[in-house]
Amino acid sequence: MKRQQVLAGGMPMPGLAERIVKAIFLTLICAVVVVPFIGVVSTSLASPEEVIRAGGFVLFPTHGIDLSAYKSILSGGTVTQALLVSGFITAVGTAIALVLTCMLGWALSRRGSVGNKPLLLLVLISLLFNPGLIPSYLVIQQFGLLDSLWAVILPTSVSAFNVIVVRAYFVGLPDAVLDSARIDGASEWKMFWYIGLPLSKAVVAVVGLFYGVGYWNSFFGALLYLNDSSKWPLQLVLRTYVVNGVEIGAQDLGATEALPPQTSIQMAILMISVVPILCVYPFIQRHFAKGVLTGAVKG
Amino acid sequence: MTNHDARLSRRTLLAGAAAIGLAGCSNDGRGGQTGAGGDTAGVRPAYQPYTGVKPDLPGAEYNIPNAFTRYPANPVQAITTPPGDGKPIDVLTYTNTPIPPKLEQNRFWQELNSRVGSPVTVNLTPSVDYAQKFATVVAGDRLSDIFLVGAVPQVPQMLEAKAVDLTSHLSGDNIKKYPYLANLPETAWNVCIFSGKIFGVPIPRGAISSNVLYTRADILQKQGLQGEVKNVDDFFELCKALTDKPRNRFALAASPTQFVRNMFDVPNNWSENGKTLVSSNEHEAQEEVFEVLRKLWSSGYIHPDAFSGQNQDLKVRFGNGSSALVQDTFSAWPSYLQTAVDKEARIGIVGPPKHDGSGPGKIWLGAPAIGFAAISKKSEARVETLLAYMNFLAAPFGTQEYLFRKYGLPGLHHNVVDGNPVLTKKGFSEVQLGLMYTADAPWTVFLPEKAGDAEAEYNAMKALCPTALADPVAGMYSETNVRKGPQLNTDMTQVTNDIIQGRKPVSAWGDAVKKWKSGGGDKIAEEFAQALQSSR
Missing domain, CATH: 3.40.190.10 (Periplasmic binding protein-like II)
Structure with a gap:
């Protein structure tokens, strides 16, 4: 008798027809995601004539690869400088944000810590209300942070949502472990550092990713607080290339040596801003579901 | 009122903004000020068209821009003494182009500073975000020496509080001290006259934005x-x-x-x-x-x-x-x-x-101006220097100053092709200092890309613009x-x-x-x- 194949989870293996249907379905879904992405890559690499002939969007460059869009963005040094600035903001910002968020989350997760309930309430309230544009600006100004990168890093370094996620994870740690540590004479600090954090790598990775992506993508704070455009992060510099589909140059300036078409430039910009995140993502992704779900269920 | 409907082009944005008060304006104040009977005749700057460069196709008669078929071969020098006073000139305005390299890496900027006689710093914001930036800067009282007025509520009150009243410098014949500001079309000034006071210098457009x-x-x-x-x-x-x-x-x-x-x-x-x-x-x-x-x-x-x-x-x-x-x-x-x-x-x-x-x-007919730049009250003591700087930026087409402002230095920022300047890639990236949104000369039709097109555009404008319908309240507030x-x-x-x-x-x-x-x-x-x- 032929034994039915069984999948890892104990589920019976579906029949051939069902598998084919599933495969086609999944391939289609993948195509929906992947094809536009290929289009972005292709358009950024296609020659100007090809882009305009194709009506702005090229699926596969057939006339060879043309790097003029990338050259035009990367020449002049503003974009490379902005890449460094963005790297700094993201790295330092994420580090600071993680330290603050984890410490706050830990403090709020310990029953009986000083002012636990009122503090938790304060954090929750900040989820409901937004300070608004001008008050935020005035606060930054009062702290003397205008025109400094800290103005972009500090205001978003504690996100209430992330604090809640981290706190929920900490609350879910088995009390027995912490109790035994306490019996062995560990201080709160040691319990946080040597037990809490190592047990919570998944949630720290996920929250770190949230912060990292947030810092990498943010431009509005920089727009308001940084007057010196040489301190602008990548996203804001790239924004000046694509402001609402404005055709750069032609009207504001006179005749110019041929510039690549705007669509190629936009697609190249997309690539430049997406690639760094794409490189980091796979390393953190394996923690993703675990980190978020654990926090969510045990909240 | 926008014509591309679903899309937001820069021009419709600006036209919209001009209408909603990026330009702000009017010949009367709001907020309870009854206006001095709106007598702008005595206030309005005298119009004195610049005659130093002869256009190939003059447009004044039809109320359209002058057209040039090629850049004048020996551009005249419009300004003999640098306008600056050696102290920094700080400007807040918007941009529609990629931001320029920083000063140390930007030959154009360095040369600009030496020609102006003051180090110029620019705070640029993408035009679509300018209203928000401007609102926060006003609230924080950190307006630059010269600032382009953004779309904020209560423009007249804001100007009374934060901007220098330029009437004594610009009204009537007083403006002749700044001959290139006097060259800006009369109607363009509507956007910056409030309660019989002149609060700024317009960025003129008019027929060209029809x-x-x-x-x-x-x-x-x-x-x-x-x-x-x-x-x-x-x-x-x-x-x-x-x-x-x-x-x-x-x-x-x-x-x-x-x-x-x-x-x-x-x-x-x-x-x-x-x-x-x-x-x-x-x-x-x-x-x-x-x-x-x-x-x-x-x-x-x-x-x-x-x-x-x-x-x-x-x-x-x-x-x-x-x-x-x-x-x-x-x-x-x-x-x-x-x-x-x-x-x-x-x-x-x-x-x-x-x-x-x-x-x-x-x-x-397009709006006469897309906005105006004002001078901060904090810089009142330097108002003449700042106006002289704006006068420098308004030097018209055909002058050396215009050539430098738009095309930078020959050989580095532009090459001369068939007698016409053509920006190089370096020029394109370095000249983007938002100068044209600080103060600008009247628009000129100049299309070196294709022979015959300057005439074609000029003729089309000549045929359509003189009968064009104007918005009776263009530039008003x-x-x-x-x-x-x-x-x-x-x-x-x-x-x-x-x-x-x-x-x-x-x-x-x-x-x-x-x-x-x-x-x-x-x-x-x-x-x-x-x-x-x-x-x-």
């Missing part, structure tokens, strides 16, 4: 079509001939909303009725206009992506010939030249006829318009697009207008009417 219908003259010629339309039916014929769906050809790159309104004599935003103002939304021909537009859409003459794409898609469609007609401003001409793939491509302009064929129709105008306009544009695409019946327009009126339209009309009255 919307017209562009044609690919070469395609029309190939198909044996006349670049001329006598009535609505003619227009349908033309669109039909230029549409070939199987070959992916659609006559119109986007909905020609304004062109059709021009055929039906719909006024430019507002029309005067005694002492009151009537919005063009309420014009009786609007429903007929929609019938025409709906027919164009349902016949497939308008590109199917017309309502979903971005502004630049228009240029791509026009450039690759998939749409031979597109509505845009006169100032967009060079950008269409640059996106043309086919070197044989030629651009033409079709004037709107009256819908019934009873003669030529009238286009809408209405508080309600600043606060509610943007949302009201968005709603009306949405309804317009829905009706054209057949998602809503034509009768929806009447309801939308009612909602517009009660939602602030009536108040705006009242405020503008008052501003208009007191400006006389």
Whole structure:
């Protein structure tokens, strides 16, 4: 008798027809995601004539690869400088944000810590209300942070949502472990550092990713607080290339040596801003579901 | 009021912003100030056109820009002493171009500083974000020495509090001390006169920002079509001939909303009725206009992506010939030249006829200015230096200063090709200091990209602009318009697009207008009417 194949989870293996249907379905879904992405890559690499002939969007460059869009963005040094600035903001910002968020989350997760309930309430309230544009600006100004990168890093370094996620994870740690540590004479600090954090790598990775992506993508704070455009992060510099589909140059300036078409430039910009995140993502992704779900269920 | 409907182009943005008060303005103040009887005659700066460079095709007579077929061979030196005082000049304005390299790596900026005689610092913001940036900077009281006035509520009060009253420096003949500011057209100054005081220097536009219908003259010629339309039916014929769906050809790159309104004599935003103002939304021909537009859409003459794409898609469609007609401003001409793939491509302009064929129709005249720059009260002591700097930036076409300002240094930022300056890539990236949104010379038609085009554009403007309909309250200020105008306009544009695409019946327009009126339209009309009255 032929034994039915069984999948890892104990589920019976579906029949051939069902598998084919599933495969086609999944391939289609993948195509929906992947094809536009290929289009972005292709358009950024296609020659100007090809882009305009194709009506702005090229699926596969057939006339060879043309790097003029990338050259035009990367020449002049503003974009490379902005890449460094963005790297700094993201790295330092994420580090600071993680330290603050984890410490706050830990403090709020310990029953009986000083002012636990009122503090938790304060954090929750900040989820409901937004300070608004001008008050935020005035606060930054009062702290003397205008025109400094800290103005972009500090205001978003504690996100209430992330604090809640981290706190929920900490609350879910088995009390027995912490109790035994306490019996062995560990201080709160040691319990946080040597037990809490190592047990919570998944949630720290996920929250770190949230912060990292947030810092990498943010431009509005920089727009308001940084007057010196040489301190602008990548996203804001790239924004000046694509402001609402404005055709750069032609009207504001006179005749110019041929510039690549705007669509190629936009697609190249997309690539430049997406690639760094794409490189980091796979390393953190394996923690993703675990980190978020654990926090969510045990909240 | 925007013409590309779903898309937001820079020009419509600016036109919109000018209307909602980026420009702000009026010859009267608001907020309880009754205005000094609006006597602007004594305040208004004297107009003294610059005569140092002779244009190839003079436009003053027709109220259109001068046109040049080539850059004057030996540009005159317009300014002999550097305007600066050695102390930094800080400027807050917006930009529509990628930001420039920083000072240390920017030869143009370094040279600018030495020619100005003061280190110039610029705080640039992408134009679409400028209103927010400006609001925060005003609130934080950190306005630069010179600032472009953004779209914030209570502009007159803000100016009274934060900006220098320039009347004693610029009114009447006083302006002659700054000859290139005196060269700015008279109507442009409307945007910066409040309660009989001059609060800034305008960025002039006018006729060049009027919307017209562009044609690919070469395609029309190939198909044996006349670049001329006598009535609505003619227009349908033309669109039909230029549409070939199987070959992916659609006559119109986007909905020609304004062109059709021009055929039906719909006024430019507002029309005067005694002492009151009537919005063009309420014009009786609007429903007929929609019938025409709906027919164009349902016949497939308008590109199917017309309502979903971005502004630049228009240029791509026009450039690759998939749409031979597109509505845009006169100032967009060079950008269409640059996106043309086919070197044989030629651009033409079709004037709107009256819908019934009873003669030529009238286009809408562009707003005289897109905004104005003011001087901060904190810098009052240096006001003459700052005005001299703006005078430097307003040096007109044909001068050495203009050549440097727009094209940088020869050999480095531009090369001279057939006697005309052409920006190099380095030049393109380095000259973007937002200078043209600090102070600028009157617009000049100069199209070195293609021989004959300067004449073509000049002639088209000469034919259409003298009869163009002006907005009677262009550049005037209405508080309600600043606060509610943007949302009201968005709603009306949405309804317009829905009706054209057949998602809503034509009768929806009447309801939308009612909602517009009660939602602030009536108040705006009242405020503008008052501003208009007191400006006389």
